[in-house]
Amino acid sequence: MPPPTPPFDKFTWARVDRATPPKRAAGDRLQDFSEIYSDFDEATVQAQAARCIQCPEPLCRQSCPLSNRIPEWLELAAQGRFMEAAEVSRSTSNMPELCSRVCPQEKLCEGSCILNSRSDPVSIGAVERFINEYAFLHGGFDVEVEPSNGRRVAVIGSGPGGLACADELNRLGYAVTVFEAQMIPGGLLVNGIPAFKLDKSLVQRRIDLLVRRGVEFKLGVRVGWDLSLDDVRRNHEAVFVGVGAQRPKPLDVPGAGLRGVHEALSFLVQKNVKSPLIEGDPIEVEGRRVVVLGGGDTAMDCLRTALRGGAEDVVCLYRRDLANMPGSRKEYANALEEGARFQFLTNPTEVVGDANGRVVGVRCVRMELGEPDGTGRRKPRPVVGSECLEPADLVLVAYGFDPVPFPEGSEFARIALDAWGGLKTDRNQMTSLAGVFAGGDSVRGPSLVVHAVRDGRLAAAGIHRYLTETKAAAVLG
Ligand SMILES: Cc1cc2nc3c(=O)[nH]c(=O)nc-3n(C[C@H](O)[C@H](O)[C@H](O)COP(=O)(O)OP(=O)(O)OC[C@H]3O[C@@H](n4cnc5c(N)ncnc54)[C@H](O)[C@@H]3O)c2cc1C
Structure with a gap:
């Protein structure tokens, strides 16, 4: 059926059903690591964007951590003014695509779209993707950059935090150098999130834009180890630390080794990054029974x-229920479609091995949910006598991450930490070390x-405020 055409009005949502972008069939997408969604066509984007009722106090904008000007770019997209829509979208986000x-x-x-109470929400993500890809395709992706102000700032870590900070400072006229421990920049955008969710070339496209605008990337430099934070601070007037938290939380049961x-x-x-620099013995999944522990992204x-790698059976063991699982519902549905099994309210108590020290299964216990804990989530507790064994050849532990500790005695170690080990910052994102954000x-x-x-x-x-104020103070004092 052809998509509805203009004129659109405030009640378009009642005539036009929510659509989601075309998705490859599960059997097809298991053959490779390519993205599974493609873009709407122009007419569909217009009709979907027109479903927005332009609330006076848009909840979508309020619940977006970037306060994206969603209704504004939806209105422009509904009118077919895709380049202008993308420009508005880029004004609050450094990587909307x-x-x-x-x-x-x-x-x-x-x-939080208000339509949830009467219908289905506007397909905001799919419209955002379309308008920004459209802008890239039609050469409209660059931004105004101020003339050089002669000041140097360092960014440590090239994940989305570091890239956004570098982008903003470059626009303000700063000379920015990004130090990255890995040889491939992008942080978890590249070295974590799989290509079937986010094509790696799109991250590189963003990085290329920054390089063209003069941002310098020093790859393979682990600050605190290869180069001291002292040295970085000596050569730069301010520093942004965006090193992520990539120390895996361990599996703490017998047999974990x-x-x-x-x-x-x-x-x-x-499995996702093709580079000769990736370390470690290959982890083979083909024909194997894979157990994944955890319930996050x-x-x-x-x-x-694992399913794309040809695993015979793939099962997720998660100690809470679906309602309390932190992972994205969209990706849960995609995993189910692709053949993953889920065992909720199930917790491992032991990894069982054979005489050669190889995994053969995971002993588990069923759980039930008790009273809410401090975070408001109901605390799981074991059901007595409910032990069971899940056969496995491979166990993947996805229990979350902690910060990688900085070397003792390094200047990093002087930065105040919170109880979890995270870097403490003030309202401006400045740490306890002056000039280090x-x-x-x-x-x-x-x-x-x-x-x-x-x-x-x-x-x-x-950083801009801090450096402007310190310069003003130096001039006055
Ligand atoms: C498997 C996985 C899937 C995810 N899926 C999603 C998702 O679908 N949607 C979503 O929104 N979020 C997702 N996330 C979370 C998201 O990726 C992170 O929240 C985000 O990348 C954090 O950005 P960051 O800039 O703080 O750090 P990171 O992306 O972790 O980047 C930190 C960078 O700093 C570098 N670095 C570390 N130490 C040093 C040092 N001493 N010197 C120089 N460089 C250093 C690292 O090599 C890395 O490149 C996922 C995370 C994982 C692990």
């Missing part, structure tokens, strides 16, 4: 990566791309 692909919209903008037990991120990097990505997962714990972008933007504004 990436966020549109990886944001859990159902928990953020789309989850058996052959065939791996932490999730090493597995994902190995990392677990969903492991399940779907921080954001993203290294501050807030494992979170979302859009939160890291927000922190990077706030930190850039904080």
